[in-house]
Amino acid sequence: MYKLFRRHSKCMSRPSDLIQGTLDLLILKTVSLEPAHGWAIAKRIQQVTDDALQVTQGALYPALHRLEHQGWIRSEWHATETGREAKFYSLTRAGVMQFKKELAQWERLSNAVGLVIRMV
């Protein structure tokens, strides 16, 4: 079980982390399927990976806010099925393209890692 933590840094600049980039990708993918609020995103990731990846709130919400302020996703408040008001995130047009780009990067990276791992 891997927990995706937010690396605690003194200066609040963007940590250029592999982990942070991966989290972005996960969020973008989840949101691309359908608009969802933060809780739902975390739950969905947990479900799909069969509890292998658990996104903590300390990592999720800053990531969501960062993506929103960078213009990849936008938010809307409306009611859930249970009637409560929640903040739903969805992809922007620029976000769609960014997602495709990050996806391609990830695939390139994972292929490369795979090659190294499988080398004899």
Place this chain on the structure above:
Amino acid sequence: MSLSRWREILRMRFRSLLRRKRMERELDKEFRFHLEQQTEENLARGMPPAEARSAALRMLGGVTRIQEECRDMRRTNHIEDCLQDLRYAARTFARSPGFAIVIVLTMALAIGATSAIFSVIDGVMLRALPYSQPDRLVSLFMNGGDFPKFPLNPFDFRDFRDRARSFESLAAYTRRDVQLSGSGQPVSLTGFAVTSGFFHVLGVKPLAGREFSRKDELPGSSHVAILSGQLWRSRFASRPNILGQKIVLDAVPFTVVGVMPPGFEHPGNEYHAVAYGEPVDVWTPFVFEGANRGSHYLNGIGRLKNGATAARAQGELDAIMTQLGRQYEQDRGWKVLAIPLQSEIVGRSQRMLWVLLAAVSVVLLIACVNAANLLLARAAIRQREIALRAALGARRSRLVRQMLTESVLISLTGAVLGAVIAVGGVKALVSLLPANFPRASDIHVNLAMFLFALAVALATGILFGLAPAWQGSKTDLVRSLHEGGRSVAGGFRSVRLRNSLVVSEVALACLLLIGAGLLLRSFVNLLRTDPGFQPERVLTASVSLPAANYKTSETVGRFYRELLARLASTPGVSAAGAGTDLPWTGYDENAGGFTIEGKKPSRGQEFHARYHVASVDYFRALGIPLRSGRFFTAHDDKDAPLALIVNQAMARRYWPGEDAAGRRITFEDHPKEKDWMTVVGVVGDVKDTPASDGAEPAFWWPLLQEPWPYTEMSVVVRGNSDTARLAVEIRSAVSELDPNLAVAHIRSMDAIADDSYSASRFTLFLIGLFALLALSLAAIGTYGVISYSTNQRSHEFGVRMALGATPRNLMAFVLSEGMKLAVTGMVVGVLCGLGLGRVLGSLLYGVSASDPLTIVAACLVAVVASALACYVPARRAARNDPMNALRAD
């Protein structure tokens, strides 16, 4: 980055800044939602409600920290901090308004004055001339021996035009006023005779019609003229069919072939100067007649080719002159001077402007020092508050930034007020400018001035805020937060800093005082020098006789004899005369080379002096005294032997130690008896300007013996009392004799004399104003610092009084503290003031830069002001009840 993404980003930034409250609420809501979902999940798993909630909270982790991180993602930290600082600064100033008002007013005055002076400098020196590519324009002069800046000869100029390669185009022009007659009153027009391509050199196209061509320069060509836009509008009602119309100039019909646009600026000229920016009404073609290479009267102007420099062009023209010198005797030994047009126009007033800018910068500096001192004192008072903030976790850089924001806020507010002051200041300055100040019409309040004020505000805000911010943010937490801490505010180093600031203030003020004192003495010296003539109650006017109607010297002489006879017999007139080149109205470098009976010039030297014409009573009307011999009489006419009057400068140069009366000179190479001119009288010297070193040698021909008919002369009338109505007399006398003549430039000699002093007076007034301002600011600064330190030390004074010190002792003590600072500042100021000579240079007259009287006087003023500034706090300290003082703090 795509446009839509930018839109999203900007939208989020706006929301973060302007809808903070709503965003905070949403953040809260988002986390509460998450909490509720987690609680529900826990409940669903079977936890009891209370535990469900607390477990959820634990899982959520440090909410505050996560929320902070989310806020950081908004990327508006810096702006938010800045806004917070501004709000805080505004609040603190609202709490102590008196303090804020004092600093803001000081900065407003200083920034306003500096911006006004900048506006003047911008209009005069920085703004490009209104011609195309003005940096390629140069003014051309001849340079030879005694005459470093002499006009050009027409035929030399024509050779330049044909042969020079460094220039794209060349043109020449000379003053030629004409009289417009025909419909209505005859009027005298300011005019210039220009060669073809004159406007082309400047890069200005006519509004209508054409420029002059080479054909128009040929003798005998038809008479054509180009009008100025203003003349077309005022005299011809902007008639659309003006081209081809005939107008009568100097009794000769001219055809109008062109009209220049109304904004066209004359580039200025020497000799019968029309300053840059003054209106020129009409241009006529310059006609090349004859072949005389001896007379010089043209101004030259040229447009350099791309890449050529003035120096190279000058070298090329020098080479051409050498070639010409081999061919023509009169061109031998002359060189050429090429000066960029902008420096030619502005040159004379440059020093004055830089001095003014330096002086106003000193005032600005003193204002900044005052502000710094006040802020330092205030930072010392706020030690506790600052220590608290530091204890709560504020970093030093944050504290410094916050205090800098305060000082920048002060200076920006000061700049806004200062801009208002500057607008009024510029208007006042323009109205006070001395006569003939170059490019006065180009001085406007514009965007550049406001940007300058803004830049100065930012720079000074940081400048005077830095030291207090640095000092103030240095906190000794323990000492400051401790109750009843009786530290001298800020400690020893802070006191030393403030004292040295006061010393620098006094030094700067002293410097300005010395400068103002020197200028005052110069001005007084200028006023006291004998002008050489008596300008009171003298009226002058300019009369021009068109050559077409007055072809010979006889007709000219007869006209003036009649006119002067009429004027002399008018009641209220004590003397009436006519002559050329009135005192202090500009000079003409016309110089005749002559032979002196019985003297031989040394090698390479020539006898020359300026020549003029004068009627019988000319000198009497002007009040120029006779030193020996006699004035002209009515008998000095065409039939009498040739007579001359010389001035003392000429007499001293060519007949040193002897009486020049009775000596003879001639202009002919092989003179017969009738060609000799006898000096009949010597008159007193009149300098070119009040500040000139000495008069130039000059002589006068009698009006009736003038060697060629002078078309334009000045009539001089000395009245017994009121001269204003004499203008009417002059006009009617002239129109009686010839109704087609115009009388122009009616001015009193008093006004002309006044104009000549105006530059000196202007500089003195402004520098004096700045010096006073500087002194007041320095006094306020001294008062502030002494007062503050006295307050701080009131406990100590209480102890002293208890131990037996009398109030007088205390007063003396405080005064001595203050005077120590003032005297140190004075000494520094005087030492710097010794270098003022180089700065003021030609602005000084008759007084050396290290004039002891001025320095002592300035020091006295500074000492008295400082003493007054220290007096009030001293009295307060002395009056203080020792019991109160001991109990306080």
